[in-house]
Amino acid sequence: MKRTKAVIIIGDGLADRPVPELDGRTPLEAADTPNLDRVAADGECGQMDPIGPGVRAGSDTSHLAILGYDPFKVYTGRGPFEALGIGMDVERGDICFRCNFSTLEGDLRLEGDHFAGAKVVDRRAQRISEGTHELAQAVNGVVIEDVTCYVKESVEHRAALVLRGPGLGPNASDVDPHEDGAVPHASHGDDEESRKTAWVLNQFVLRSWEALRNHPVNTQRVAAGKLPANVILPRGGGVAPHLEPFEQKYGVKGACVVETGLIAGIGRYLHMTVPTVEGATGGADTNELALAQAIIEMLQDHDFVLCNFKAPDLGGHDSKPDAKIKAAEKLDNLVAYVLDHVPAGTHIAITADHCTPINFGDHTGDTVPIAISGPNVRKDTVQSFGERSVVGGAIARIRGFDIMPIMTNLMGVQEKFGA
């Protein structure tokens, strides 16, 4: 039996709702996308619920589902994926937290099993936007007994903390008191291993206070009449899940050609190849042909490539129909190059990870279109790729979690379940 290769191309947030300014069409319907239509006309089409009907998917949960990892089982806490999303190196078993740079007033100390001596004045340090890289560096790599603490800044006052060391449990409570005016809560653990995590976490918070309270960034902030970002308050802890590496799970080598840290982080975590693509900015100005070329290059020694194209999502979040139409046409250009250069007989799937409607400005739980072309697909009568044109196609309605079984079945690489 001949095995085939496969490419899944995901327009991030590509799907939408009818837009009055577009005469009731969606941006995808309004865009000129002959190559997306070609995949639809040659293939089997339908609707997909990235997670489940009506469920508003994140890009992280959707990509996990599309890659065949049930997000209801593996997405345990935001911490690990927050850390992955900002490009941190996360290993299975690490305990990860979301954090804020916050403003404390007083003199923080531990008294037995609780913090005392200081109150949170502003959990977000006036949404500090500059100098957080320097603040994070001041505590990144701190070692507390046999545990190393990795810290990296994210957007504004946000950051992530990764604890790596032996015997750490996942169930340590938040230090962030979740309200201004309160004393930070000392973390406590539900079990012996989580009590170790809690102890390390509390020590880390004290160390952050010591390292940041007189940090030059804060001295300058105070001189400028701003609140200092003088402590790091963790919350939302979770253990980095034991996800089976992609190649081990499916028996094929996989690559991720992507633009955002979050999806790249998921790909690396699954031990997939994640090439650096010059010119892939993740913005409206991205070089879509560079992405397409990377897909073709990866196919030389990989069986499976997932590509995430970020631009449509930005048009949706910014509520700009024109930008989203242009992004869809860039995606079409990417697909044109892929169709012209893939090895004959390659399976191609086109879909989106969620809707980001212009008139909502964030992700919604509507279905997204999907089209799959290549040998042995159940070709139907659908002629174009759009949110409504795929209704009635042979795929009918599936979930993101169904895609990998469908693709590995078509690729001829799936083990039979039973006799």
Place this chain on the structure above:
Amino acid sequence: MKRTKAVIIIGDGLADRPVPELDGRTPLEAADTPNLDRVAADGECGQMDPIGPGVRAGSDTSHLAILGYDPFKVYTGRGPFEALGIGMDVERGDICFRCNFSTLEGDLRLEGDHFAGAKVVDRRAQRISEGTHELAQAVNGVVIEDVTCYVKESVEHRAALVLRGPGLGPNASDVDPHEDGAVPHASHGDDEESRKTAWVLNQFVLRSWEALRNHPVNTQRVAAGKLPANVILPRGGGVAPHLEPFEQKYGVKGACVVETGLIAGIGRYLHMTVPTVEGATGGADTNELALAQAIIEMLQDHDFVLCNFKAPDLGGHDSKPDAKIKAAEKLDNLVAYVLDHVPAGTHIAITADHCTPINFGDHTGDTVPIAISGPNVRKDTVQSFGERSVVGGAIARIRGFDIMPIMTNLMGVQEKFGA
């Protein structure tokens, strides 16, 4: 409310992919099947994923799902279904293994917790094809303490072993070392009950060595220059699951009119009636009208009959389009008789347990068509029974596991879930 009876007729491996030699039609599309089409035209139609979208189903897992037993929960290890499949009597709680007749060199003995003194020369005893019935009989029924060991040969070097007795656990490791040149592994158990299983299993292997090393079948093999099949090496142990009997689960009497040992075994295991049908060979030459008559007979004192018609699967595995077309037409003939003789108002469902495409030669995970006729079905516009013609029908896309709720709902025998 009037209760109806129901028949589900399953063309084994009936569904296929477009075949170039058939001008891009599938064998089912190319076959002359006016009676299958009549059910489709009178009924509601759609696509079915036997297990889930894209999942390559076995006949065992698919029939479990179609009968309403979730294979992801009940299909724990190949052993029990391997034993059922070759017609062994299996009872709930039995510990079942797949086995090989293998060739040992040396003098096998147990030393403490491991085997010693002999190595596996050929795990498959040169794929022995004759005399295995006699070899199995030489150890079948052996009693080790309070456990009886049942052995039956399967195809070539394969066999199954059923351990029946009190206090046996399912988690005993393989004796088969899975490579030639190795000493057999003494089985060990993960818990007290599984340790008993492991102890019995090791004793059984020694007993098989004693019974087979000088067996006449092997004396003759050695004289003919062949390797002796002088030991039985078990692997893949699993406990026969506690499946609720069909009648208890649904409140209706059920029968299985089938041709293969595997499906007959599942039917018996669910305490369904499994009649012997004269002329049902399981081959291309089978008497399909004998099967149809058996369905009608069973309907006299049963509410539900499942029929599996094996021939289409053979055409798929053998990659013979003509054989598969003929098999589909035989199935049509079977359905013609059933339609003409069932009590008025009987619900009829026609489907397949999986695809066995001509050009793949084994099961694939594509959808299969389903049509259901009878009172109160949601009749749609579909006019013929085929892989593509049912797309857009009222059933849309369901799973095998959905069929029994749909049928018992139509039959008027299902308990309400809630108030």
